[in-house]
Amino acid sequence: MKPTIVLVGRPNVGKSTLFNRLTRTRDALVADQPGLTRDRHYGIGRVGDRDYLVVDTAGFDPVAKAGIMHEMARQAEQAIAEADVLLFLVDGRAGLTPHDEQIAARLRRAGRPVHLVVNKAEGMERSIVAADFHALGLGAPLPVSAAHGDGVKLLIDFVLGDFPLDEEPEEAEDRGPRIAIVGRPNVGKSTLVNSLLGEERVIAFDMPGTTRDAIAIPFERDGRNYTLIDTAGLRRRGKIFEAIEKFSVIKTLQAIEQCNVVVLVLDASQDISDQDAHIAGFILDSGRALVVAVNKWDSVDDYRRELIKRAIEHKLGFLSFARFHYISALKGAGVVAVMKSVDSAYAAAMVNLSTPRLTRTLQAALAKQAPPRSGMFRPKMRYAHQGGNNPPVVVIHGAALDQVPASYVRFLERTFMEAFKLQGTPLRIQFRTSH
Numbered sequence: 001m002k003p004t005i006v007l008v009g010r011p012n013v014g015k016s017t018l019f020n021r022l023t024r025t026r027d028a029l030v031a032d033q034p035g036l037t038r039d040r041h042y043g044i045g046r047v048g049d050r051d052y053l054v055v056d057t058a059g060f061d062p063v064a065k066a067g068i069m070h071e072m073a074r075q076a077e078q079a080i081a082e083a084d085v086l087l088f089l090v091d092g093r094a095g096l097t098p099h100d101e102q103i104a105a106r107l108r109r110a111g112r113p114v115h116l117v118v119n120k121a122e123g124m125e126r127s128i129v130a131a132d133f134h135a136l137g138l139g140a141p142l143p144v145s146a147a148h149g150d151g152v153k154l155l156i157d158f159v160l161g162d163f164p165l166d167e168e169p170e171e172a173e174d175r176g177p178r179i180a181i182v183g184r185p186n187v188g189k190s191t192l193v194n195s196l197l198g199e200e201r202v203i204a205f206d207m208p209g210t211t212r213d214a215i216a217i218p219f220e221r222d223g224r225n226y227t228l229i230d231t232a233g234l235r236r237r238g239k240i241f242e243a244i245e246k247f248s249v250i251k252t253l254q255a256i257e258q259c260n261v262v263v264l265v266l267d268a269s270q271d272i273s274d275q276d277a278h279i280a281g282f283i284l285d286s287g288r289a290l291v292v293a294v295n296k297w298d299s300v301d302d303y304r305r306e307l308i309k310r311a312i313e314h315k316l317g318f319l320s321f322a323r324f325h326y327i328s329a330l331k332g333a334g335v336v337a338v339m340k341s342v343d344s345a346y347a348a349a350m351v352n353l354s355t356p357r358l359t360r361t362l363q364a365a366l367a368k369q370a371p372p373r374s375g376m377f378r379p380k381m382r383y384a385h386q387g388g389n390n391p392p393v394v395v396i397h398g399a400a401l402d403q404v405p406a407s408y409v410r411f412l413e414r415t416f417m418e419a420f421k422l423q424g425t426p427l428r429i430q431f432r433t434s435h
C-alpha cells in the first residue's frame, strides 16, 4: 500500500507549491483532458522509486471553528488522523511565527511521525535556516525549496525510508479482478456490495494485519473469482455489509490504487457534486479500469433521468472510456450487467498486444493523419511495443517525439483503443526518442 503524506502549515508557506511538485510526474500523464475537474488537494506521486499519496490540508487552522473554515478544519483533522507521515511546512524566509507554534502544538499530539520542513530555503545557509526552528522541538529541520525542487528527493527518501517499496501483488492473477466500489456517502455502495455478495459464496476473509491494510474479500460469482477491496469502512456484520466508519477520502484513494477495476457509484436522485467529480478525476489519474453505476434509477422520473444523463456528459465527459449502467442496487436491477462490464474492463486492462500488431496499427494511424511539423522537425514514429498493463501502455519509438502535441496523443490513444476494441480502461502513450 502506498504511504500517505499529509502537508500541514499556515497559509503561504508553500504547501500547494510542494504538492504540485510531488504530483508533477503523474500530472504529465493525464495533462489537459477536456473537462477534467481536479481536486488539487489529493494526488498520487512518485519520486525516485517511491510511490505515495499526498494530501494538502489547505485551510487547516486549529483556531478556526466556524462555518466553512470549520468544515475544512474537520477534513484536515481527518487527514492528519489517517496520515502515515506528516510534513509540517514553515517559511524559511519569514522565520518562526506564533501561528507555526500553535500548529506545532497540535501536531505534537497527533500520534503520527511529524517532520519539520523549512521551505523557501534556496540560497540560504543550512545552519541559519535551521537555527530559528529548532525551538519547535520537532527534530532537525529539513530545508527544501518547493519552487526550485532543491532537497525534495532527499526529503522523500528520508521520510519514506522506513516504508517498504510498493510491489505488485503476486497472487492477483489467479484471484481474478480486484474491484473497488467507490463513491461519496449514501450513493448506495453498501447496498450494491450486498446485492453483489448477498447470495454469493464469500470464499474467505483476510482480516487486516494492521490498520494500514485494506480488507480484501475474495468471492465467486458465476464460476469466476473476484476480490473486493474494502473502501471507506464497508464492513461485514453478520451476513450484510454496512458503512461503519465516516467516509474517508484517503481510504477511497487507497482502495482505487489497490484495485484493477473501479466501480464508481453515482446517485441519480442527487446532482453530480464536486466530490463526485474529484473522485472521478482521481480515478482518471490512477489509470485504473472503470465501470460507472448510476444508482437509484428506480427512484427518479424520466425528466430527472434526462437531466442526470446530461449532467454526467457535461461534468464527467472525461470518463467516456468507461461503460455506464443505470441501476437499482436496492432492487438488484442492472447488477449483472455491471459485473459483465467489470469482466470486460478487466480483460481490456490486462490485454497483451504484440509489437507487430501495435506497429501496424501505428503505421495505419500515421498514414491517416501524420503528426504536425514543429519548427524544423517533424516527429518520426518508427515502431510501438507494449510497456505495461492496467492501464495498457503503448511505447512509441522514434525521433523528435517531445514535440508531439496533446491533441495528436489523444488521436493515437483513440486509434489504439478502437483498433483493439479496448472498453473500460484508459490507455497511455509514452514516447521514447532514439537518436
Ligand code: GDP
Residues within 6 Å of the ligand: 009, 010, 011, 012, 013, 014, 015, 016, 017, 018, 058, 119, 120, 121, 122, 144, 145, 146, 147, 148
Ligand atoms: P500555501 O498557501 O501554503 O499553499 O502556499 P503556496 O504554495 O501558495 O505558496 C505561497 C507563496 O510562496 C507563493 O508566492 C509561492 O510562489 C511562494 N513559494 C513557494 N515555494 C517557494 C520556494 O521554495 N521558494 C520561494 N522563494 N518561494 C516559494
Ligand code: GDP
Residues within 6 Å of the ligand: 183, 184, 185, 186, 187, 188, 189, 190, 191, 192, 243, 295, 296, 297, 298, 299, 327, 328, 329, 330, 331
Ligand atoms: P453508502 O453510504 O454509499 O454505502 O450507501 P447505502 O448503501 O448505505 O445507501 C444509502 C441509502 O440509499 C439507503 O437508505 C439505501 O436504502 C438507499 N439506496 C441504495 N440503493 C438504492 C437504490 O437503488 N434505489 C433506492 N431508491 N434507494 C437506494
